[in-house]
Structure formats: structure tokens, C-alpha cells
Amino acid sequence: MAQKAADPCRNCGAALAPGAAFCTLCGTAVANRAASPAPTQVTLQGPEAHTVPGIIAVGAGATAPLVAPVQVGVDPRIAAATALVPGGAGRRLVAKIIDGVLPSLLIGVAALIGSLKVKVTQVGEFAQLDLTWLLVATSIASLLSLGYFIWLWLWEAKSGKTPGNLMLGLRTTNMDGGPAGLLAIFLRYLIVGVSSIVPTIGPILVLISNTWDANGKKQGWHDKVAHTLVFNVKAGRDPLETGGIAERVNYAPAPVSTISQVASPMAPHTPSPMASPAAERPFEAPAVAFHNQPVSQGNPFAPPSNPQTHIPVDQGPITTVPGATSSAPPAYAPPVSAPSSFAPPAQVVGQVPPIADTLPDEEAGETRVRPLSQPQALRLTFDDGRTEDVGGAALIGRNPAGYDGEMISRLISIQDSSRSVSKTHLHIRVSGEGLWVTDRNSTNGSGITHPSGSMVPLAGGKPALAEPGSTVHFGDRHFVVGRA
Numbered sequence: 001m002a003q004k005a006a007d008p009c010r011n012c013g014a015a016l017a018p019g020a021a022f023c024t025l026c027g028t029a030v031a032n033r034a035a036s037p038a039p040t041q042v043t044l045q046g047p048e049a050h051t052v053p054g055i056i057a058v059g060a061g062a063t064a065p066l067v068a069p070v071q072v073g074v075d076p077r078i079a080a081a082t083a084l085v086p087g088g089a090g091r092r093l094v095a096k097i098i099d100g101v102l103p104s105l106l107i108g109v110a111a112l113i114g115s116l117k118v119k120v121t122q123v124g125e126f127a128q129l130d131l132t133w134l135l136v137a138t139s140i141a142s143l144l145s146l147g148y149f150i151w152l153w154l155w156e157a158k159s160g161k162t163p164g165n166l167m168l169g170l171r172t173t174n175m176d177g178g179p180a181g182l183l184a185i186f187l188r189y190l191i192v193g194v195s196s197i198v199p200t201i202g203p204i205l206v207l208i209s210n211t212w213d214a215n216g217k218k219q220g221w222h223d224k225v226a227h228t229l230v231f232n233v234k235a236g237r238d239p240l241e242t243g244g245i246a247e248r249v250n251y252a253p254a255p256v257s258t259i260s261q262v263a264s265p266m267a268p269h270t271p272s273p274m275a276s277p278a279a280e281r282p283f284e285a286p287a288v289a290f291h292n293q294p295v296s297q298g299n300p301f302a303p304p305s306n307p308q309t310h311i312p313v314d315q316g317p318i319t320t321v322p323g324a325t326s327s328a329p330p331a332y333a334p335p336v337s338a339p340s341s342f343a344p345p346a347q348v349v350g351q352v353p354p355i356a357d358t359l360p361d362e363e364a365g366e367t368r369v370r371p372l373s374q375p376q377a378l379r380l381t382f383d384d385g386r387t388e389d390v391g392g393a394a395l396i397g398r399n400p401a402g403y404d405g406e407m408i409s410r411l412i413s414i415q416d417s418s419r420s421v422s423k424t425h426l427h428i429r430v431s432g433e434g435l436w437v438t439d440r441n442s443t444n445g446s447g448i449t450h451p452s453g454s455m456v457p458l459a460g461g462k463p464a465l466a467e468p469g470s471t472v473h474f475g476d477r478h479f480v481v482g483r484a
Contacts, residue, residue: 084177084245085236086218087170089208092230095164096192096207099152102163103145110141149189157185158385160240169234175227177244179385184226191222233417240384242418242476375430377484378468380412383477388412389484390430396474397425397440420444420475427463434467435481444475 007016011028022029114134121128156162158179160171172188174180195202210220210230217229231239239245377391392409395402398421402408414421422442429436439446441460449455451469458464466472466481 082242083236084239085232086210087230087232088218089211091168091170091232092210092220093204093207095162095168095170096203098164098167099162103141103148106141106144106148107138110137113137153182153185153189156180157182169232171231171233171238171240173229173231173239173244175229175245177229177239177246178383179240180226180228184228187226188222188228191225238417241416242420243383243478375432378430378435379482379484380479381482382414382479384415390428390435391484393427393429395424395427395440397421397423400424414477416475416477418476421477422475425474426472429463434465434470435472436463437466437472438463439474442474446472446474448472 008014009016009023009026009028009030012023012026014023014025016023016030020030111134114131114137117133117137119130121130152162156165156172160173160180162172165171172180172185174184192203192206195206206221208220210218210223213219219229223229375391377389380388380390382388388410390410390412393407394410394412395408396412396414398414398416398419400411400413401424402411414425422440422444424440425442426446427438427440429438437446437448437458439458439460439462446458447455448458448464448466449471451467456464468481468483470481471478472481
């Protein structure tokens, strides 16, 4: 256990014993040190600089980290949540069974109702069956089932979801982790349908065929034909919401650097041997020539007056000189009589004619302001296939809300299960050039990928232009800017 440093006496400087009420050398009373404030002066150099608790030593030497960064590893819970987990065979089989429950119920109920309406008519030695209601009921059930499968096809192609996938936490994607697409999902359904030639056993073998996949991707036979993957998003991350297989680019702000020594402001300044002599000279204000001309204070955009073309104004004869005395009376000036006609007065030799009040530019007429055209609406296509048309200012986030008095035309809410998107993540505004994007000091940052391929991270609170064709990243989500 470290020993507490002894405090010195304020009178003689001798070391005081712990708990002493007076100095044993000079007899000066010692104040209550437990309630005394922190010292106002700290030694800059030497080992005693570290004896004051909570004070970082200040030195004039080279800066170096005082606290070395320590790598503590990755939290296993975070590693498990960010890993990709393929969907198991049993989970996928149960999901398909759930997807087929509704059409099976429709056809079963229709067949039951139709069979109850079957009429048997005895015609001679033969029995005649009336199957009209049975055919009508099963036809209606078949049409409803066909509509259900079309809706299921479109939904899974766009978002990788089906009722069974949602209940069991599965997502169907392409080989890059994006939406599978219409053709891929159609091929999957086609392979499962063809396998029904062998009733029951054929579809089951196709659905659990990912068990024998040797490449580690857990692809079934229908997945290999359609080039699709199925992931368990309950055990790992959802590639459809986190940038696909390769994840998204991280635009989070850089971490704060470690604590370093503070250069002493009391240390003498040592000029660098490579510094130029001009850098060591004090600042010298340049000489300014003052002219006898008026200073424009009204319009800050007015051009400066040219001293070469300045016209002096006649201020009359000089009658006195500072510091000089004269007894001679001033020269007599004859009075000027009023003009008796409307003829222009004769010009006196040596007198500067007055400047005309009307400038030549005024004869050209007034400048007319051309009205600005309304900016064209832009269409934002998000990574999950959702589209939003924006024509003004809008906020994007999990639960966006504007400031007090802020004029916002739309609030766009984003579903993000990974919570990488802040509540109010982006402020966007449509203009004639494109889309102005401002990061609202989000936690995970934002960025823009321009059509040229350059990737630019956004600084908090500073708008940046995203041209049509650019991709705006925010957290683990993104959208593409296009014309509506």
C-alpha cells in the first residue's frame, strides 16, 4: 500500500506528521487539511510531480501516451450476433409446411362443402352424381390458392420472407446476401413442384437436401439451381439489413485517442533548426497608403474606389494655415449674381464640372430576378426494395423527430432490427442539383458513394450533395438516389 506524502509547513517548510495540529519545528498551527482545497501549484518536473492524486504531470519533453491501449478482445455475444448462420434442414422443412397450411385448408374446406352438396340421382339401373357444387367450390379454392402463391412468390423475391420464414427466423437471399429476385424464387418453387412427381417423399428430400451439402453453405438442390442461400437470422445477423455477405462500410466516427502528456506552457520555446527565419519574425502589418476618399459603409458588396480616378472636390480657397499667423486681410471675392435666363452658366476656367446624378447604367433599366424553378422530386430506393418519393425536406431514422420550429415535409421511419440507425439519423433536402444530406450526429455515422465510385463519410451537421445515382449509407442501411 502506498504511503501518503507528508505535507510541508506553510511557515518553515518542514514536513508535518500525519494528523499533527501544529509544526514541531516552528510551532505554527496547522489548519484542517481534510477540508482544505486542492493545491493550486504543482511541480512541473521531478518525481514529486506524481505525488498529488488526480494530477497528470505536465512536462516540456516529447509527448507520449501515458495510458497504453489494451486490447480486451471481442465480446462473444457481439461476434455471435454478427456471424452468418445457415438455416438448418428441419427449420426449413417446418417453414415450408407452415407456408402450405393456408392453401391446404382452403382446398380441404372447399372439397368438404362440395361433397356435402353432391346429389345422387337414380336413372334406371345407373346412379347419376351431380358434382356441380364440388367443382365450383374447389375451383374457387384453387384460384385463391394461386393468388396466395403469387403473393408469396413476390414477397419472398423482394424481402426473403414468407409466413414460415418469419415464424422460424429464416431469410432467403441471393449469393451476395441481397434480395433473391423473381427468377430465383420461381426456380426454387419449380424444382419443388417437379419433385412432387414422387408424392410426399420427393418434396421432403428436396427441402432437406441441404443436409448433404459439402461446400458448407447448406444449399439444397433447389438452392443450387436458383443460386440462393437461406440464413437463420435468429442465431446470426440478417444479411438483407446489414449489407449482405460482406457487411456494410462502417462510417462511424473515429475513436478518441489515448491520454497523452500535456506540453508545459511555462517551458521555454526552442525554435526548430529547420524553421525559416520568416517564421520566427513577429507579425508586421503592411504599410497602407491612405487616400483622401470616402469609405463605403453601406453596401459591403460595393467595389472599392480607385485612387487613380478619384476626382478632387473644390472646397474653396485656403484662408488659414495651422501654426502660421498673417495680418493681411483675405482677398475680396465678387458676389455671384443669380442667372437671369435659363441658359447654362458659363464654365469657370480651372473649375471641375459637377458629376451627373444619373449614372449610365441606370438608363439600361432595372435588373429583373428570374424566378427559380421548383426542384424535381427524387425517388429513394432503399436496400429492402422500399421506395419513397421526396420533393422537399425530410428526416430519416427509426423514429425521426424534428427540432422545435423546424419545417419538415416528411418523416421516413426505417425498420432496423440491428438498431444501427439512430432515431433521427439523416436530414435530406431536394434541390435542383440533387439531394443534400446532413448527418444528425448519429452514433454509427453516414456516408455517400458517388456514381464515380468514390466513398465520402459525412461529418455531423454538415450537408453534402448526393447526385442522382449516388448511394447514401446510414448505419447498416442504405438507399439509392434517383429521379422520380
